[in-house]
Amino acid sequence: MTERASRLALSHAASPPGVLTPAQRAAxxxxxxxxxxxxxxxxxxxxxxxxxxxxxxxxxxxxxxxxNILVAIIPVLLLGLGQTFVIIAAxxxxxxxxxxxxxxxxxxxxxxxxxxxxxxxxPSVLVGLAAGVGGAAVVGxxxxxIIAKLKVPAFIVTLGTSFIVRGVAYLMSENxxxxxxxxxxxxxxxxxxxxxxxxxxxxxxxxxxxEVSGELLRRMDIILPYPVVVxxxxxxxxxxxxxxxxxxxxTYAIGGSMDAAVRSGIPVDRHIIELYMLSAATSGVAGFLxxxxxTAGSAVIGDPLLLSSIAAVIIGGVSMFGxxxxxxxxVIGALIIAVLTTGxxxxxxxxxxxxxxxxxxxxxxxxxxxxxxxxxxxxxxxVRR
Amino acid sequence: MRKTSLMAMxxxxxxxxxxxxxxxxxxxxxxxxxxVVDPFYxxxxxxxxxxxxxxxxxxxxxxxxxxxxxxxxxLLDAMVARGDLNYIITAPTDKxxxxxxxxxxxxxxxxxxxxxxxLGDGDYVKGPVKFPISYIGSDNTEGGRIAARGLAKAxxxxxxxxxxxxNPNVSSVEGREKGFKEEMxxxxxxxxxxxxxxxxxxxxxxxxxxAAVLAREPNLAGAFGTNVFSAQGAGTAVxxxxxxxxxxxxxxxxxKQAIELMDKGVxxxxxxxxxxxxxxxxxxxxxxxxxxxxxxxxxxxxxxxIIDKENVxxxxxxxxxxxxxxx
Numbered sequence: 196m197t198e199r200a201s202r203l204a205l206s207h208a209a210s211p212p213g214v215l216t217p218a219q220r221a222a223x224x225x226x227x228x229x230x231x232x233x234x235x236x237x238x239x240x241x242x243x244x245x246x247x248x249x250x251x252x253x254x255x256x257x258x259x260x261x262x263n264i265l266v267a268i269i270p271v272l273l274l275g276l277g278q279t280f281v282i283i284a285a286x287x288x289x290x291x292x293x294x295x296x297x298x299x300x301x302x303x304x305x306x307x308x309x310x311x312x313x314x315x316x317x318p319s320v321l322v323g324l325a326a327g328v329g330g331a332a333v334v335g336x337x338x339x340x341i342i343a344k345l346k347v348p349a350f351i352v353t354l355g356t357s358f359i360v361r362g363v364a365y366l367m368s369e370n371x372x373x374x375x376x377x378x379x380x381x382x383x384x385x386x387x388x389x390x391x392x393x394x395x396x397x398x399x400x401x402x403x404x405x406e407v408s409g410e411l412l413r414r415m416d417i418i419l420p421y422p423v424v425v426x427x428x429x430x431x432x433x434x435x436x437x438x439x440x441x442x443x444x445x446t447y448a449i450g451g452s453m454d455a456a457v458r459s460g461i462p463v464d465r466h467i468i469e470l471y472m473l474s475a476a477t478s479g480v481a482g483f484l485x486x487x488x489x490t491a492g493s494a495v496i497g498d499p500l501l502l503s504s505i506a507a508v509i510i511g512g513v514s515m516f517g518x519x520x521x522x523x524x525x526v527i528g529a530l531i532i533a534v535l536t537t538g539x540x541x542x543x544x545x546x547x548x549x550x551x552x553x554x555x556x557x558x559x560x561x562x563x564x565x566x567x568x569x570x571x572x573x574x575x576x577x578v579r580r
Numbered sequence: 581m582r583k584t585s586l587m588a589m590x591x592x593x594x595x596x597x598x599x600x601x602x603x604x605x606x607x608x609x610x611x612x613x614x615x616v617v618d619p620f621y622x623x624x625x626x627x628x629x630x631x632x633x634x635x636x637x638x639x640x641x642x643x644x645x646x647x648x649x650x651x652x653x654x655l656l657d658a659m660v661a662r663g664d665l666n667y668i669i670t671a672p673t674d675k676x677x678x679x680x681x682x683x684x685x686x687x688x689x690x691x692x693x694x695x696x697x698x699l700g701d702g703d704y705v706k707g708p709v710k711f712p713i714s715y716i717g718s719d720n721t722e723g724g725r726i727a728a729r730g731l732a733k734a735x736x737x738x739x740x741x742x743x744x745x746x747n748p749n750v751s752s753v754e755g756r757e758k759g760f761k762e763e764m765x766x767x768x769x770x771x772x773x774x775x776x777x778x779x780x781x782x783x784x785x786x787x788x789x790x791a792a793v794l795a796r797e798p799n800l801a802g803a804f805g806t807n808v809f810s811a812q813g814a815g816t817a818v819x820x821x822x823x824x825x826x827x828x829x830x831x832x833x834x835x836k837q838a839i840e841l842m843d844k845g846v847x848x849x850x851x852x853x854x855x856x857x858x859x860x861x862x863x864x865x866x867x868x869x870x871x872x873x874x875x876x877x878x879x880x881x882x883x884x885x886i887i888d889k890e891n892v893x894x895x896x897x898x899x900x901x902x903x904x905x906x907x
Contacts, residue, residue, distance in 0.1 A: 252609075252664040259688075263661035267654050370748035371778070374676045381680055413689030489649055489677035495747075495780065496650050533654075540658035543640050550645075 241538035272529040273481035274504035277474030285450040285517025286349040290357040295497030297364040298482025302327030303373035303492025327483035335475025339468030364494035373492030384487025389418040450517025608637040611659040615671040616647040619902040627859025647781035667866040671696040724759025730849035734828040738770035739801030744810040745776035786813020802828040852885040852900035
């Protein structure tokens with residue numbers, strides 16, 4: 196698609212500046228929605244291929260699998276959400292995975308401590324959330340201050356803090372895993388809004404897990420687990436923040452041109468500090484949710500997640516040069532990664548292929564991004580991105 | 581003409597797939613989800629596949645690329661979402677954190693057998709976690725004691741020794757550390773134990789950590805590597821420091837590298853676990869449970885083969901060295 200786009204652009208080099216030919220317009224449109232198209236094509240592929248290769252005993256398109264994918268995207272998506280803002284503002288945050296680990300440890304320690312001192316479960320969980328997100332935000336504040344005020348490149352600062360945070364998380368957790376949490380938190384991390392049992396003797400249940408066993412239990416679908424609901428709220432809030440508020444407009448402005456942003460009176464330093472705090476905070480939510488899900492804090496939980504989260508952001512169309520990108524793009528990017536993992540497991544293909552496909556898709560994403568610039572350059576650069 | 585034959589072929593293919601599917605639907609289906617890619621689990625996979633062939637069951641295998649709950653859980657969830665598995669055979673990467681995700685599998689009607697590592701305290705009858713059918717693996721505390729006795733003997737009953745391990749809160753290596761320390765404290769009061777350091781299943785990191793301890797403790801007499809990666813790292817560091825033979829290494833897990841280091845006089849004792857047995861027996865247990873057998877033991881210890889310089893050439897012992905065809 197990329198090659199075609201650039202060839203198209205070249206063949207219409209003679210058209211007057213500022214005007215796009217219909218073909219260029221189509222290429223530009225495709226380059227905007229390609230991630231959706233790719234996701235849809237991938238889902239379609241698995242919907243057809245999974246029953247074929249398993250003789251119809253496994254289906255990709257089930258309620259259970261849709262919920263499984265929604266749960267699977269949570270950590271990558273939450274880490275990617277704050278990162279989306281940071282990269283749009285032409286920065287980078289390499290500390291997100293380890294900030295998530297720290298938040299997991301902090302929320303577990305706080306939750307356990309408060310609960311053991313006699314506070315009921317629900318308030319204890321809220322204290323855990325506050326400790327995880329608050330502790331993470333402190334790291335983000337430090338990142339932001341060093342980047343904005345001391346003018347150290349974000350890559351270096353966040354690389355440095357990622358190591359420091361890792362060490363602190365290990366030290367605080369003593370042996371990397373914080374255990375002895377109240378068993379009741381398992382419900383917060385794993386239970387759901389809706390339970391559905393299809394077929395005979397089934398039904399719909401809300402908020403509480405129905406007491407069933409055997410065949411009924413096997414048929415039960417868990418719909419909208421609480422962590423998915425929490426994540427959906429964070430995503431909605433991030434969309435509002437980026438696309439509907441002055442904070443969002445300033446983020447794009449800083450990424451588009453730092454000089455212009457400064458000249459137009461945007462409080463750039465303060466904004467950058469807030470961006471890194473935001474990035475750390477969404478990672479903090481991820482750490483908190485993982486503590487609930489696994490009923491333990493873990494200083495290594497976020498280790499494998501940094502690169503996947505950046506990949507999701509890039510696949511979602513956020514430009515590494517700043518100034519462009521959307522929240523929904525990152526959601527699509529995270530979905531592509533999760534759909535791929537799940538689909539490959541269902542096809543019984545080695546999960547390692549996931550790395551190869553994700554890597555290729557990341558590179559294609561950037562190529563498409565660049566081809567878009569090429570088309571616009573041919574058209575005299577007067578087209579809105 | 582050509583079109584019709586193509587269509588006939590396509591129809592034939594669909595029929596073939598469909599009939600294959602009809603057969604497959606009646607077979608028992610088992611998911612196999614070990615901890616990480618390493619020779620130990622690869623040999624276990626051989627056991628799983630052999631049993632699957634012998635017993636006529638289907639197995640779906642996924643191996644996490646790195647050790648940890650965040651690598652293992654998505655694969656587990658996807659296996660559960662398939663909806664066609666009756667049993668999952670797995671090595672939980674954390675004895676507490678994997679309880680929730682595996683309980684979710686059980687909630688969906690999948691039965692769980694743990695191999696190599698267990699959940700909770702490993703007592704599925706009276707312990708905090710009761711839902712797995714069985715734990716099939718080594719008695720790792722006993723393994724730690726054997727390693728301690730072997731190392732103490734190799735260093736003449738006195739001196740400083742060092743433990744390199746992989747991850748905290750993993751039942752297998754935790755048991756080994758515990759048994760090792762207990763045995764040293766009980767029977768060898770002149771042996772001082774350092775560590776453990778945790779390499780997070782990374783042989784390079786294990787090498788660095790051991791090298792640092794060698795630099796800090798010039799009189800180090802011995803090292804205990806609690807699994808594949810730890811033993812590789814400890815052995816490599818000793819060789820790099822030119823201390824082969826001066827610092828005795830005891831290796832848990834009989835990798836080819838551990839045996840080579842034994843030939844060179846670096847490693848004095850290798851504890852071979854029996855991953856093939858674990859894999860084979862786990863599939864047997866699943867098949868037996870499906871057939872209605874109700875008296876399966878909740879805990880099976882598969883024992884060790886203790887390999888040293890004297891018996892390493894003995895075929896009855898050498899067969900326990902982890903060998904994967906083509907690797």
